[in-house]
Amino acid sequence: MIDISRWIEIFNIEDPSIRCQTVLNEIQPKLREIFDSFVEKYNVNGEVLKYKIHTYESTLDTNRSDSKNPKYNKNKNNFCRKAFVGLTYDIYDRVSIFKIEADSRSKTIKIVMDLDFYPFWRAVLNKTNEKELDNLLRKLDPDIEIKLSDDEETLIKNEEFIKKINEYKGRKTPWFKFGLYLPFKSDINEEDLVDLMWDTFVKLEPLRKFIERDTIEHLNSLKVIDLFKNDSTPISLIVYGQKYQVNFEEATKSSNKLHKQSFSIYDNDQLITQGWLELFFREPRELLGVVINGREYIYIQLRKLQTETQYKLKFKKAFRLKGKNNENNENQTYQLKSNQILLDHGFQVDETGFYVGTYDNNSKTFLEPIGEIKQRLITASLIFADVLGAFTLPKNAPEANNNLIDDEGELSLETYSSTFDFSSIEKIISDSQFTFSLDTLRDFHLNMTCLVDKHFVILSGISGTGKTQLCRLYANAVYGLDYSADNPYLRIIPVRPDWMDSTALFGYYSSFEKRYMRTEFLDMLIQANKEKDKPHFIVLDELNLARVEYYLSDYLSAVESRKPIHLHNQDDIEDIPKTIEIPHNFYLIGTINVDETTHSISDKVLDRAFVMTLSEVDFEKYWEKLDNKYKDGLKEEWGSLIDLHQILSKYELHFGYRTMNEILRKLYKNLLLPEDFRMERIKSLDRVISEKILPKIRGDEKIIPLMAELESWTKDTIGMDSITYKNIVRMREELERYGATQFWR
Incomplete structure (x- = not known):
């Protein structure tokens, strides 16, 4: 008991x-x-x-x-x-x-x-x-x-x-x-x-x-899921004649009922879009889903694979659109169109759907390689997305070649091919007339490409170090172009101080003129959405002349949320979409200078960008690349300028390539004057230093040692009768008397 x-x-x-x-x-x-x-x-x-x-x-x-x-x-x-x-x-x-x-x-x-x-x-x-x-x-x-x-x-x-x-x-x-x-x-x-x-x-x-x-x-359904989540081998696929590479991440557990295997689709090195395989093991069914660009296109119930010894898996896409689309029977129209495109891409299609693969219940695997199954599912999902207009892919893309001019002498966008292969980019830039170190190029390349879904780099540093030139060099090198070549995939846009909101970038609808006021930025963004296989570069020059967090807020929010930006609600505007996304092939670069004319940049912006400082200059390599006429005629002046640059560098008041280039050009131009009109070489150097270098020197007690060094250097190099010497003595005396000094009286 x-x-x-x-x-x-x-x-x-x-x-x-x-x-x-x-x-x-x-x-x-x-x-x-x-x-x-x-x-x-x-x-x-x-x-x-x-x-x-x-x-x-x-x-x-x-x-x-x-x-x-x-x-x-x-x-x-x-x-x-x-x-x-x-x-x-x-x-x-x-x-x-x-x-x-x-x-x-x-x-x-x-x-x-x-x-x-x-x-x-x-x-x-x-x-x-x-x-x-x-x-x-x-x-x-x-x-x-x-x-x-x-x-x-x-x-x-x-x-x-x-x-x-x-x-x-x-x-x-x-x-x-x-x-x-x-x-x-x-x-x-x-x-x-x-x-x-x-x-x-x-x-x-x-x-x-x-x-x-x-x-x-x-x-048994979980075994099917394991086939997909345990295989992360890259695959290739062709859609509308264009070849793409699909790279898979390892599957991760998203919840107690779902695994996700993320993938990225590339054209060469350019990210086109992203997606994931959804592997539900209790929802309440076991499902395999394909999501492209945040939208679901395929869901397959895995239990039905067990209903036959060898089950021929087919999927029929139902375009379940509601509202006015459904009234026009567009569901059937989309289905017929997608079926035809699938047939054109070599799919087996009948009234029951397109063939995915055959699952053998004895071996618990597909007769085809799992990569081939993934290839069919992702290709079909891309086609469905394109048919719906949710994601646009290039059509009938021709083979890339190096002929950038068509028969009529016009630039032909279709002939441009791009690559983010760093060795190719570095060679083009190093062969150019510009001087950038390998460290700088590599850092810039990594900052531009390390995040596949967003690209935002800010270049800071003293004026004249080549921030804007680096942007042009890099964008052109991606397309295999020389620095001076016209690149239709690059826009350099100077920022205006009166930019107060996002209309500066995205434009606005003018109710007075009854039209949409376009901008260069918007035009480039529209082009990037049409040509997703091509990287598009925007350079906002002097980014902080206006408040960045004001005019760039919509852009930053859209990149972070991956949600489209609303542009207008006018039904009669055909050339500007009502909303626009920031695609993965859109690269934004900003150059900044920091002085009394610019604004500080908020943490909201800095958190979403890589910030590089270009203040170091390599004048040794710069001198090597100069034309012999400068090197032969200006050896003495060059040595003096390098000595001056080293003195200023210790106090972060040195000058960049632009200033050096303009100094040398003036010095050389003076040598070309008839002897009766030519300045003495030492006076020419004196003048150009007082005109191009001294005006940027300003500061407080921290630069007292600098002024002493400059006074000594000028006395020994140019002389006490020079304009430079007299200005430096005056500036030193003002510094001692008032605690601050500048070139300007």
Whole structure:
């Protein structure tokens, strides 16, 4: 006999630690003893022990330890209020098949199956399966009670079970308990309890078979999911004659029911778009989905692959558009158009859809390589996106060549080919007349390309170090062009101080002129959306002449959210879309100078950009690339200028390539004058230093040592009668008298 009164006494022990230990010592062993008797008596044909015995001991022991931890004070009263021993179906995960449980909260001994909500949810999604489930429930022995795990007071009638399932679909899903509830009595005969367990076990057999079948189907579906998520080999595909590379990331668990395998689609090194495979392993179905540019295009139910030994998987796209599109029967129009394009791309298409692959249920794999299956799914998804106009791909792209001029002498955009291969870019730039170190070029290249979904670089530094030239050099080198060549994929736009909002970049609709006021920036953005296989470069020169966070706010928000920017709502404007996205092939570069005419840049902007400083200049390499006429005629002046540059560099007041270039040109021009009109070389140097270098020198007490060095250098190099010397002496005296100085009086 079971001493139920003792069990009640144990469950009511106030101290949770003692309660847990006593349940573990007395109640749990008794239940195990009863269960062992059940197995010994009724496992004649192995029917019971084909399942795995599962007990509650480890959880009770954990609760006992947790009860001593102050962290769990709120839950202590709930610790160790039950004990059980049961059977589980462990084919892929633990599924409860049968158990005997003593529960102090309901004051009952339960002989039940604990079943998840999802198998029943899956059943009611299909009319045939729903009918089968309904018949099973109606034929279930009337002694079997059905209750919710979170509401054991309420019985669910067999004929109302499916209604209850439909009530919970999409909500927090409960568990169901099927079986007997025996109230705590003063004593319970153990032999009678063992016989009752067998009787219940037999009556629950239809449900066990239902759950086992669902579990096996679920397991086989997971094997299909594994085929996709375990393969991240890159693939190639061709859409509208253009070849693309698809690179996959490793699949990651997005939630307790979904894995995602992200992929990126490239034309050469240019990111065209991104997407992911959605691998649902309980939603409630097991699904394979393809998402392109944030929009779903394909969803395949994986259980249907198990319906034949070799299942030929086909997918039929349903364009379920609503509203006015549906009224014009555009759903069918889109389907017919996409089917024709799929046929043109070599797909097998019939009235049931396009062929994806053949799944063999004996080997649990596709007859085709999994990369080929992915290729078909992603190619089809790109075609569907293009048909809908949600994403535009180049059509009939010709082979790239180096002939940039068409027969009529006009630039032909289609003939431009691009590459982000750094070795090619570096060679073109290093062969140019400009001087940029490998470190600078490499850093700029990495900043431009390391983020595949957004590209924003800010170049700062002293004036004349070649910030704008670097932008042009790089953009042209990507297209294999010389620095001076006209690049239709590059725009250098000077920023105006009066730019106060996003209309400076994106334009606006003028109700007065009844037209949309376009901008260079918007035109380039529209072109980038049309030619997604080509990188497009925008340089905002002197970015901070206006407040960057004002006029660039819409751009930064769109890049971060990947949501389109609203432009207008006029139905009669055809050349400007109502909304526009920032595509992945749009590269934004800003150059900045920092002085009293510019604005500081907010953290909002800086957080979204890579900021490079171009203040170092390599005059040694610059001198090597100069024409011999300068090197032959200006050796002495060059040495003096380099000495002066080194003095200024220590105080971050040095000059850049532009200033040096203009100085040398003036000095050389003077040498070309007739001898009667030519300045003396030392006077020419004096003049150009006072005109191009001194005006930028300003500061406070920090530059006192600099002024002393300059005075000494000028005295020894140019002389005390020079204009430069006189200005430096004056500036030094003002610095000592007022604590600050500048060239201007």
